[in-house]
Amino acid sequence: QVQLVESGGGLVKPGGSLRLSCAASGFTFSDYYMNWLRQAPGKGLEWVSYINPRGSTIYYADSVKGRFTISRDNAKNSLYLQMNSLRVEDTAVYYCVRGDWVFQRWGQGTLVTVSS
Amino acid sequence: AIQLTQSPSSLSASVGDRVTISCRASQGISRALAWYQQSPGKPPKLLILDASTLESGVPSRFSGSGSGTDFTLTISSLQPEDFATYYCQQFNSFPRTFGQGTKLDIK
Numbered sequence: 001q002v003q004l005v006e007s008g009g010g011l012v013k014p015g016g017s018l019r020l021s022c023a024a025s026g027f028t029f030s031d032y033y034m035n036w037l038r039q040a041p042g043k044g045l046e047w048v049s050y051i052n053p054r055g056s057t058i059y060y061a062d063s064v065k066g067r068f069t070i071s072r073d074n075a076k077n078s079l080y081l082q083m084n085s086l087r088v089e090d091t092a093v094y095y096c097v098r099g100d101w102v103f104q105r106w107g108q109g110t111l112v113t114v115s116s
Numbered sequence: 117a118i119q120l121t122q123s124p125s126s127l128s129a130s131v132g133d134r135v136t137i138s139c140r141a142s143q144g145i146s147r148a149l150a151w152y153q154q155s156p157g158k159p160p161k162l163l164i165l166d167a168s169t170l171e172s173g174v175p176s177r178f179s180g181s182g183s184g185t186d187f188t189l190t191i192s193s194l195q196p197e198d199f200a201t202y203y204c205q206q207f208n209s210f211p212r213t214f215g216q217g218t219k220l221d222i223k
Contacts, residue, residue: 035212045152045160045203047212059210062117095159101207102150104171106159 002026002105004096009110016086016114022079022096022107030074033100036081038092039109048094049081064090086114118142118206122215128223133194137218139187139204148208151180151189154217155200163202164189194220 008020020036036048049070050059058070069082079096093109119142129135139149147167152160162171164180167187177192191198199222204215 044217045154045205045214047214050210050212061211101148102162102165102205103152103160104162106161109159 002098004098004105004107006094006096006107006110009094009112011113011115012086013116014086014088014114017082017084018086018112020081020083020094020096020110020112024077024079024096024098027098029072029077032098034072034079035097035099035103036068036070036079037095037097037103038090038112039095040089040092043092046092051079083112086112088114090114117211118145118209118213120204120206120213120215122202122204122218124218125216126219126221128221129194130223131194131196135191135194135220137189137202137204137220139182139189139215141185141187141206144184145206145208147183148206149180149182149187150205150207151178152203152205153198153200154203155197160203 003025005023012018035050038046038048048061051070055072067085071080091114093111095109096107097103098105121140123138149167151164154160163174163178168180179190181188201217201219203217
């Protein structure tokens with residue numbers, strides 16, 4: 001069955017960096033569009049970034065543009081999110097999500113806490 | 117960015133009730149709208165896409181309607197597992213955006 005397993009979350013100071021990973025299994029990863037979404041504690045859902053199957057088309061939310069970088073390694077069935085210049089407001093559960101127009105399959109999420 | 121406004125923000129209802137949640141877009145999005153259900157501590161689950169197409173495996177008591185700027189999610193007869201938070205999402209353009217959510221709890 002489809003599985004998306006995020007890792008790499010944790011506690012980081014403002015201005016710091018973190019790299020999230022998502023291990024995909026149960027489907028042909030290289031055929032699918034992927035996304036990162038996040039949810040701050042007690043808040044709603046926010047789309048963060050999108051990447052097409054070949055990695056040639058990428059979009060970001062304005063709130064993370066210039067600070068976050070999405071990438072993928074189809075040979076390793078993995079999706080990544082490099083997060084730099086982290087801010088307190090980036091604190092959230094980050095989800096790895098499969099889908100192009102809609103978000104059909106979600107991982108369980110990894111918590112990123114930005115605090116001094 | 118396209119803004120989505122859900123109403124109400126919260127709703128109390130009983131098992132067996134029929135409930136309706138609205139989602140209004142700040143500009144026309146044709147039928148490029150999806151609905152999700154999120155239970156506490158879990159990731160969201162896709163219920164409906166293209167405004168009214170039920171995702172595979174979703175019970176038929178869920179239905180969606182609308183086009184343009186006004187959309188509706190209806191649950192025909194609430195079951196205990198339906199008490200959750202519901203979000204609409206537009207996929208007409210980037211950035212993908214969500215409504216603020218509607219929390220449905222037991223009366």
